[in-house]
Amino acid sequence: MVANKSNLHFNLKPVQVIGNIMPAFLAFVDNGDTDIIYPLARIAPLVIPALNAEQLSLPVHASYVILADHDSSADLDKVVSWLDNGADKVIFPLAWANKLVGVIPADRLVLLLDVANVSAVSDKLSAGVSGVLIRTPVADPELVSSISRFFTGSTIYVQATSSTPPSLMTIRQIKLSGATLAIPASQLTTRNSSPSHLNIADAFLAPVTSDRPDGLFPTVVSSFPQGGRSLGLVYSSAESVKESILSGKGVYQSRKHGLWRKGETSGATQNIVKIALDCDSDSLEFSVVQHGNGFCHLDRASCFGQLSGLSALEQILQSRLVSAPEGSYTKRLFNDPTLLRAKIMEEADELCSAETKEEVAFEAADLIYFALTRCVSAGVSIVDIEQNLDKKAKKVTRRPGNAKPHWSSKAQTKNSASNDERPIRMRNTSLAGISLTSRAELLKRPVLKSDEMIAKVKPIVDSVRIRGDAALLELTAKFDKAVLQSPILLPPYSAESMTLPDDVQAAIDTAYSNIYKFHAAQTDGASLVVETIPGVVCSRFARPIARVGLYVPGGTAILPSTALMLGIPAQVAGCKEIVLATPPRPDGSISPEVMYVAKLVGASAILMAGGAQAIAALAYGTQIVPKVDKIFGPGNQWVTAAKMLVQNDTDALVSIDMPAGPSEVLVIADHTANASFVAADLLSQAEHGVDSQVVLVGVNLTAEHLAEIEYEVDKQARALPRVDIIRGSIPKSLIVQASSVDEALTFSNDYAPEHLILHIEHAPDSVSKIQNAGSVFVGPYTPESCGDYASGTNHTLPTNGYARQFSGVNTQSFQKHITSQEITREGLQILGPVVATLADREGLGAHAHAVRIRLQASA
Structure with missing residues (x-):
């Protein structure tokens, strides 16, 4: 395939790392010695000459770039092939620039220059690459600083052509200047440093500094990949880092016991994938594959708690693969490939049919569960999946993106088929052998993003609060499509507005009678009177909430039943004002069923508005809409969010019945x-x-x-x-x-x-x-x-x-309870000293004085 601009990703954003490594140096692989290539791959990106790219055996996790430093003409297809096959970048000579720059993404290109050619690079060329590799006889930090002004925003790499390795001071100074030194592998060794060879651990640690008195380096240990979850914080020394690099095992420095070879006694060993510097070169990160019970001495995966998300799911499934009880659902999935295949296809279909954000998340979680079950049953880990994702992310060629004909035809068939052909089924699970985490998931409802909804309704609520009726009428026209002259209907309500078929009216009358009878029995009429001690009488009595607002939804259904359920207990409790709010129909009328119930329950006004605007009008009042003290009733997420908003506003001084969610x-x-x-x-x-x-x-x-x-x-x-x-x-x-x-x-x-x-x-x-x-x-x-x-x-x-x-709404929801007490002189003589003692203990002298002055007067 010939590469061209139409099938290549294009991105001019430069990057400062290679393969997610913050390197101390780059390593030129100028020989095939795997004894040094494998340890090098743990600490540095590898630079592979193009001529050796297909011959070298590299570690799976190695980050590498291809160096195309020969003088032949640019081969665009070859460059694309290198990048598609896993190279992080390609270093190319100036002669290739016209064919690559602007076609290959800038973050995948590094320009190769001799130091003498630096000033000849145009701004366009500089913007089309993420970095430059400067070849110079001597690695001079001052030279690097002078070169950097030509390549603002690009990473600078320096290769000294000297036959002797650089000093540790040179590596440190080049790093401090903001560049990275490239060192030939032939000048590096796994043995002790000498005039002709530099130990790779010494080279890696050259720029690392420690501000600790003991000279140790703080080291974050992170799982690979598992989202880079931190397993713990340890310390490293030059000796422990050197052993880790060479052995590929986790080795650290215990502040009490010296070298700590992780898992030497517990069996919870680690394989080192990468060792990286932080941005200030004063701490390290070890990316490891953890084995055994985990990193923590408490036999947990991490010192910071248990794994979560996909990592936790993988761990559970791997455990269930070995020990799931016969007959359990997970065991069935592992043992029945046909069932598992069917579930994956079913969940994929449901994900494609999901509409809301919450539905998509819910269905995606189901699909991932079954897909990961398939992977675990085949011995595939999240590490394997992420390796494939990383490899695919490095490709610069675009796939056409079309579905295979088999699936395209299925999708077309499904889209053209009637909904009646799809079975209407519930999801199925079992409590047998279920984990606490999975059981907790079954108890969850969809996430209600109340803070987001409150932010959406606040402008509506504020508009009604500030502008009153004018805003209410505008919003009713906008959302309910009804143009009104006034938002309020007052009694007496016309007979024409509540004309109903006889059977419907009779049904409402029967419902009214039954609901009234049950709620009347709940009335808290008699006062509670208790003499707690002689002469001290405490009482509690109920009073109706004076003004209540009842929200009756419209939307997809007419709900006179809600008007009954809210209006009757308000009527029974004796509320003086009952304002019933409900969305009007497009012609500006209210459904006759709701109008009839409004008459039965004695509604003092009908607010013809719905949604957040109705709640705002009830909470704050307008020029014509009376303010209420408490708002009742169900509604959609806009209504729910508005109720939550106004109840927390001290200017509104309004309460609500209860939090609400889907039925x-x-x-x-x-x-x-x-x-x-x-x-x-x-x-x-x-x-x-x-x-x-x-x-x-x-x-x-x-x-x-x-x-x-x-x-x-x-x-x-x-x-x-x-x-x-x-x-x-x-x-x-x-x-x-x-x-x-x-x-x-x-x-x-x-x-x-x-x-x-x-x-x-x-x-x-x-x-x-x-x-x-x-x-x-x-x-x-x-x-x-x-x-x-x-x-x-x-x-x-x-x-x-x-x-x-x-509790659900009841008669007492529309009442408040007041307490009172009456104390005689004799009663105060018994109770007063108790109260004064407690008041003194709390340091509230005036409270104690109010008692003692009476005791003295009655002495």
């Missing part, structure tokens, strides 16, 4: 569960939105029973009007297999679902074991739908795991 259900099912009932319950939650969280915990379900549930999910979903939403939520949903009801309930308590449905034998007996849930639905004939609409309980419930700390 969710957890269903526990055992052998008695009706598959069609279970599927229907899962789908009733999945249709809320593509981010809905749906979990089925199966208790010893047989493969046939589970398959029947999955079949019902797929069949019923296709018959539903919101099937497209379900197609987004169900594939992200989860089936978890448990071995007992107790294990299932423990998982549920840890998950803390918004809705918990029990399709299990003797379901009422298990209610006492439930610690965390928003609302519980007991038995096969208690669908979540009944609680959502009309049984009487409230459907505004904590999501995202907040059922551990929050």
Whole structure:
């Protein structure tokens, strides 16, 4: 293939290192002596003459550049081949410049110059390379400084043509001048330094300085590759570095015991991949492949804690390959190549179908898990993968980027196929033998980037706070596509605005009656009175929150049920002002169902606005919208973020009901569960939105029973009007297999679902074991739908795991509690000395005085 500008990467950014090494020197490989090439590759980039490029045997991790110093004409294809095959850079003569510069990326080119030709280099040529190699009879630091002004931003390498090796002082001075010395391998040795040969460790350490009294060098030990994770901090001496370079093993200097050959007694040895200087040449980094239990004396991979991410996953899979119990999911994947292949293809497909950032991350994690399982089963490590990535990154030729015909045709077929042809399935896992880390992952919801959303809604909230009604009307026109004259409707509401079919009105009336009855029973009416000691009476009594705002979402569904669930407890509690906020329809009207509920609950105003702008209007008030003291109601991420923002603003002086997230259900099912009932319950939650969280915990379900549930999910979903939403939520949903009801309930308590449905034998007996849930639905004939609409309980419930700390909305959510105390003279004589003693102890003299002055008066 002939290289040209269209298939080569082009980048003019210079780099200061070669192959991620900050080198003390470069090593010219002018012979094939592997006894010195292999130790050199651990500490320095190798310079390989072009004529020897294909003959030399190099270590796998060696960083090298090709020196094309012959006078023949430039061979562009050959240069591309060197770079594609792993060379970091090519050093080329001035005569080749016209064919290479501007075609090969600048960060892959180094210009070869005799010292006499330096001033002849044009600015264009200087900008087209990342560095220059200057050949000079003597390596003179002053000469380097004078040359550097011609090559601003480029790395300077210096090769002295002298037949004797440079002194350690020369290496140090060249390094301090900002250049790197190139030393022929024939002038280097693994033995002691002599007038004719320089020990490679001495050359490497020549620029290294230590500010420690003992002269040791701080040394960071990092894993290779594993993301360069730091394993620990140790110290090195010239002697330990020399032994490490020559042996390829981790050798350090113990401040108490002398040379420390890592793993000599524990077996946790290290293979040295690279030893590098830091930018100031006062500390070292050892990149190692760690063996055994790990680097730390506590048998951990790192002194700074356990591995995480891909490295931790690889470690777990390698362990499971050896010891996974028979029948476990991971063992099945290792033993069944067909299953593993199917899972990789399934997860790749789901990743391609993911839309949001969170979905892509979720599906990518699944795909990486199965892909790494495939690698571990084949004996392939992350090191092997990263070596291939590094090798591919060095290629300068572009691949066409087209998919193979086999996959292109599949993609076209899939894109043209109806969505109905794709099965609607949940993901499947088991609690048997699962690690704590993996179990914790099952309990997680999608990451809610609340800080990012708050930053997005803040301009909207600020606009309404500052500009009031004008901003509210503008934002309603923009987001709800409704042009209004006023954002508020006040009672009496017209009969025309709430015209409903008889059966719908009757259904709302029945739901209202049931919900009212249940919430009226929750009213905290009687005062609590307790005489704590004679003459000291403490009491607690409830008062309604005066002004409340109720947010009723619009969006993909009309939700009069939410208006009932929020309006009725506010009405029962006796709130004086009930402001109901809901997005208007494009014609400026509100759905008649919501209007009818507003009348039933006695709403004092209807705010015709949605989203963050509605929350802002409720929190701060406008010229016409009344300010409220507490905001209730679910909503999308914009509404949630706005609620979180305003509750933390002391200017707003408003509270909210609870944190909110996507709607969710957890269903526990055992052998008695009706598959069609279970599927229907899962789908009733999945249709809320593509981010809905749906979990089925199966208790010893047989493969046939589970398959029947999955079949019902797929069949019923296709018959539903919101099937497209379900197609987004169900594939992200989860089936978890448990071995007992107790294990299932423990998982549920840890998950803390918004809705918990029990399709299990003797379901009422298990209610006492439930610690965390928003609302519980007991038995096969208690669908979540009944609680959502009309049984009487409230459907505004904590999501995202907040059922551990929050209750669902109830009558007392709309009340506040005030305490009082009344103390008689006799009571103060008993209690006063106790209070005065404690006040004195805290150094609050005025508190003690307020008691003593009364005690003295009553004496």
